[in-house]
Amino acid sequence: MTVRIVVVSHSDKIADGAVELAAQMAPDVMMVPAGGTSDGRIGTSMDKVMAALETAAGGDGVVVLTDLGSAVMTAESAMEFAEGGAPVLLADAPIVEGLVAAAVAAQGGASVHAVRRAAEATHGYPASRPKAEDHVAAGGPAVYGPAAGEPAAPAAPDASGDFELVNLAGMHARPAAKIAGGLSALDAEVTVNGVDGASMTGLMTLAAGKGSVLHVEASGPDAERAVAYVAGLVRKGFGEP
Known part of the structure; x- marks a missing residue:
């Protein structure tokens, strides 16, 4: 079911x-x-x-x-x-x-x-999950990074990959929906060329045509699965010509 x-x-x-x-x-x-x-x-x-x-x-x-x-x-x-x-x-x-x-x-x-x-x-809903480097000390103001007022350097992703679009139409509604829909079911924070991989509209704003390279970064328990999922879709041309 x-x-x-x-x-x-x-x-x-x-x-x-x-x-x-x-x-x-x-x-x-x-x-x-x-x-x-x-x-x-x-x-x-x-x-x-x-x-x-x-x-x-x-x-x-x-x-x-x-x-x-x-x-x-x-x-x-x-x-x-x-x-x-x-x-x-x-x-x-x-x-x-x-x-x-x-x-x-x-x-x-x-x-x-x-x-x-x-x-x-x-x-854009729901808001992104809180990052590990951002927290609020009990009874005090928010603390960012290793010291207050010093943002930590972005953490390296747990998995990443670069994949060239091979379908003729590139990143239109159907591919964007397939990527976003699949990634939303995984426990991972994923970006594709810097936009939220679970956002269909965000992916469509990339306006990525055939031959464009999608740079995928993922963090979290399902990071490897997330990157492999996008890789599989792209390599198969999303089932399109």
Whole structure:
């Protein structure tokens, strides 16, 4: 089983279209749209969201994505009535980019919490984990590096590698989603050419075309796996020509 996803939007066309797009990259993931009102108008429907949550129940958990403010309130209200033992989590993420990243992570077998992190990483959430060199002394101000006011030199990564893009289209949405989705499920801090490797939008800002080299650095327990994961995707051209 995999994590399932519910998409709540004020528009049924937006919800359906976002799911259609994400399904191109994650065909095995159940994604249930819940857009518009029950009578086809713009708005949100408690009944539609509750029905979507019921349809999505039975997997390893459900991640819910929403568009505008009242959709969040409707989703939260419906989640209070959700039944079943698997967790149902609301992601604070853009509905299109977040859905694609979440779906790719779910396709790769990520946990429900990792799927939510993948969605939220598309706009910088959650904040980076605290660095070991930054800490707050009890009862005192923050201390940086070996001495207060002296930032420590950046630690060397636990693993790194350089990989040349071979697919014709380079770093577009599909490769970025595959990299971000897979890395979000690993216990590692990863950068690709200096941007967060778990951020789909960050990777797309690289505008890396065919022949560009991706410099990957990773730190943490899964550092070696993270670098190997990116290497495998790049060498296979992300499954593209």
